[in-house]
Amino acid sequence: MRALTWHGTNDVRVDTHPDPEIINPRDAILKVTSTAICGSDLHLYDGVIPGMKSGDILGHEFMGEVVEVGPKSTLQKGQRVVVPFTISCGKCFFCEQQQYSACDNGNPVVNQDASEMLYGQPMGAAFGYSHLTGGYAGGQAEYVRVPFSDVGPIVIPDGMADDDVLFLSDILPTGWMAAENAQIQPGDTVAVWGAGPVGLFAVQSAVLMGAAQVIAIDHFPRRLELAQKFGAKIINFEETHVREALMEMTGGIGPDAVIDAVGMEAHGWVADNVLDVIKQKMAPGADRGHALRQALLAVRKGGRVSVPGVYGGMLDKWPLGAMMEKGIQIKGGQTHVQKYTADLLRRIQDGEIDTTFLISHRLSLEEAPEGYKNFHDKQNEWTKVVLKPGGVA
Amino acid sequence: MAHDQTHDDAPKRAQRDDKDGDYAIVGRSVLINRPRSELFAYWRDFTKLPTFMHAVESVAIGDGERSTWTIKAPAGQHVTLETELVDVIENEAIGWRSTEHSQIKTTGHVTFTDAPAGRGTIVTAEIAYEPPGGDVGRLIAKLFQAEPNIQARHELKRFKQLMEAGEVATGAYTNSTDGEV
Structure with missing residues (x-):
């Protein structure tokens, strides 16, 4: 697959990577239809976030179509879902308090060491945001592996456009x-x-x-x-x-x-x-x-x-x-995304919240490096960039 | 000037002097949001230890509750540990210690206690080992003395992930890549 890949400071490229696979029982694989560049991605771009490795796939605001599911996933192939940037198990003490971003079980245990030393307890996990938060491949790609797909992703009703709901993932x-x-x-x-x-x-x-x-x-x-x-x-x-x-x-x-x-x-x-x-x-x-x-x-x-x-x-x-x-x-605190998605989806449906006003540019995945550069350099005009791995309609 | 030692409520593993005779003690507690009996049953079956103790390749159960642990060592070598069960209390505690046939002198126990207010179970593992000598000792030292605390912490956290989430987290996206760090 093609994916936006970090190589170093101000150096992101679209490279070819192996397609993601189901690894754990609760996983699903998505074919990404829309994915945004987040302001926080620019800090990766600037090279000021530690724990990055050359070859890491970025992107934590994304949605797509379910193309494969593990035996414990509750999703079905063909469903359209938005995925929270926080990777949360839904079962631990923190998830039960709806403090999803504090989840103990999303971050692989070895990856927890650095933040445990710095903050007293380890951070939770996120997509495409350094190895401190799990080293998960992000969604600025054609496909992405989504762990805990039975509790995180929210299914989008037919008739709602990607641009209406994409930002449920984070911002x-x-x-x-x-x-x-x-x-x-x-x-x-x-x-x-x-x-x-x-x-x-x-x-x-x-x-x-x-x-x-x-x-x-x-x-x-x-x-x-x-x-x-x-x-x-x-x-x-x-x-x-x-x-x-x-x-x-x-x-x-x-x-x-x-x-x-x-x-x-x-x-x-x-x-x-x-x-x-x-x-x-x-x-x-x-x-x-x-x-x-x-x-x-x-x-x-x-x-x-x-x-x-x-x-x-x-x-x-x-x-x-x-x-x-x-x-x-x-x-x-990091956002407890899963706590809010259902309520906010309803508010979007009811017309209470406008989401599309923000988008200034829609680009193909191949144009992502240019999107990073402009979002970084021209903040007044480039307010939000959405990438369409399937091509811009 | 020496002061009389106070006896505070901290466990031995958290004290500055964490030695008990010739043994060094490491340990850790984790909160697991599952009932005691379920956690006890999983741990009690030593053949499942390799699912969360990644240094342990396999455990074979022998006669009289003895188990033979095959532990991965650097450079493709293996160390064998034979243990016998001690102080097993149903749904509360499991203890083990090395036998005379073992290449490592060690003893460990894990306790399961109810957490307050229905938060699940506090699982505490404490492992004591005698720093070994000789060639085998040096090998084992690499395994156990490098960062035994870190190893214990990782094992308990994997146990927690397995029991709560039903799987061990990995950042990998293909089956042929390593998903930790």
């Missing part, structure tokens, strides 16, 4: 959980740093959850326009003093909840050589740390901080005093 549930972690109450003002894909879905979700005012903060005009479309007020941080603006837009108390969607959007898990990696990220990373610090200072006393943007290592100059003295609550 829609990630934005939704970000808003849920902000524990929005009626009348709340919610400020969202970062109007990228996750931030834009967090804006939509916060509005649906009853926020009285949602404020999006970014510097790309095109992305701020998209936030505006969903009813957000906008702040361009290149033109405005953000904290002052937020105080003045909330009668002087600050936003009730803040969401930091600036980080690595979804799953930039950094688990090795931490300080070097942080330094490596200092160009964009300095802004990133700045956003979280700014959010902590902006949020009102007793307010809530939600962090869908991922920080894999350590951060200095953390305003710990503000957290304590203002009584702030902070929630973060």
